[in-house]
Amino acid sequence: MKDLYGRMVELIMRREVLHVDETFIKMQVKGLGKCKQAYLWCRLTGVGPPLIAFHFAPSRAQDVAELLLGDYSGTIIRDSYVGYESLDCEVACCWAHVRRRMLEAYENGYSKAEELLTLIRALYKIEHEAKTRAEKKGTETALFQERKISRRESRKIVASFFERCRALRESERPSSPVAKAVNYALNIEIELKKFLEDSRLNIDNNPAERLNRGVALIRKNCLFAGSEKGGQNLAVLYSFSASCKANSIPFRQWLEDVLPRLTTTPASQIDSLLPHLWKNPKEQ
Numbered sequence: 001m002k003d004l005y006g007r008m009v010e011l012i013m014r015r016e017v018l019h020v021d022e023t024f025i026k027m028q029v030k031g032l033g034k035c036k037q038a039y040l041w042c043r044l045t046g047v048g049p050p051l052i053a054f055h056f057a058p059s060r061a062q063d064v065a066e067l068l069l070g071d072y073s074g075t076i077i078r079d080s081y082v083g084y085e086s087l088d089c090e091v092a093c094c095w096a097h098v099r100r101r102m103l104e105a106y107e108n109g110y111s112k113a114e115e116l117l118t119l120i121r122a123l124y125k126i127e128h129e130a131k132t133r134a135e136k137k138g139t140e141t142a143l144f145q146e147r148k149i150s151r152r153e154s155r156k157i158v159a160s161f162f163e164r165c166r167a168l169r170e171s172e173r174p175s176s177p178v179a180k181a182v183n184y185a186l187n188i189e190i191e192l193k194k195f196l197e198d199s200r201l202n203i204d205n206n207p208a209e210r211l212n213r214g215v216a217l218i219r220k221n222c223l224f225a226g227s228e229k230g231g232q233n234l235a236v237l238y239s240f241s242a243s244c245k246a247n248s249i250p251f252r253q254w255l256e257d258v259l260p261r262l263t264t265t266p267a268s269q270i271d272s273l274l275p276h277l278w279k280n281p282k283e284q
Contacts, residue, residue, distance in 0.1 A: 003262075004262065004274065005236045007270055008053060008240075011051060012051050013043075013071070015045045015047055015074060017074055017075050018045060018069075019202070020076050021205060021209055024037050024038070024039055038057065038058045038059070038228075038231055039057050039060050040238070042054055046202060047140065049247060050243065050247060051275070051276060052246060054236075055068055056225065056231035056232040062083045065083045065086070069084070069087050070088075072087070074089060075089065075200075075201065077093075077204075080097065080188050091191050092194035092195055092201050096204035096206055098120065098181070098184065098185045102117050104177060116182075119164070120161070122157050126150045126157075127154075131143060147199040155196055162186070169182050211242055214241075240255070243275040244275045247275045253282075254275060257278075258273045258278070
């Protein structure tokens with residue numbers, strides 16, 4: 001499975017847009033008598049047929065991000081975690097994270113955040129409508145075209161959003177929740193505007209973050225990884241499971257068909273075993 005996983009990672013790294021994220025999982029440490037916190041790092045294709053690769057690492061350190069993405073030359077969509085800041089690739093940041101901080105400020109009684117939340121809702125409404133129109137045409141290219149047209153209106157909304165953020169930064173106490181939310185957005189203003197320049201980019205990193213819900217189930221069901229090697233084996237299996245689901249393929253059926261063929265399939269044909277290219281033998 002690791003050779004097939006390696007090939008999938010290779011194809012993922014060729015895509016022009018990736019969603020990246022990381023989430024924690026416990027790892028048992030021999031001789032320690034307790035578990036330590038480790039991480040599953042996710043790379044998800046942002047264009048083309050969906051492919052997903054998880055990587056297990058004992059830490060969330062910057063060197064892991066460099067190992068996974070140091071040679072990447074496309075655009076990554078991510079949150080504002082500093083571990084990614086040393087990378088040379090293009091970066092787009094997630095509007096959902098901005099919304100969460102604004103919502104937290106509003107729910108703590110800072111009504112001035114409501115105007116900013118309204119602007120963010122308007123952005124998401126435009127994105128949703130573009131996606132709905134594109135779905136009727138049934139192609140990814142249609143989605144890019146619809147986004148390109150609709151985001152002309154988004155530019156005006158984003159300009160108003162940051163103008164209001166700058167005004168609030170001047171008027172609010174730096175320690176207030178709304179000031180912290182505003183500063184969060186202003187610190188990544190360039191990255192938040194990236195989606196306006198490239199219709200291939202999603203407005204947020206939710207596709208990657210949704211995958212973390214699966215990791216939460218793993219934490220609940222198996223509690224921890226038995227070792228670093230066991231953690232990476234888990235990452236490989238979850239990569240294929242998530243990729244199968246993203247391509248509407250039954251994972252068990254894919255696994256039962258592919259496992260016996262791994263040793264007999266020529267290297268030149270190994271791509272045919274990957275979830276996005278796999279053909280169900282029962283349907284042929």
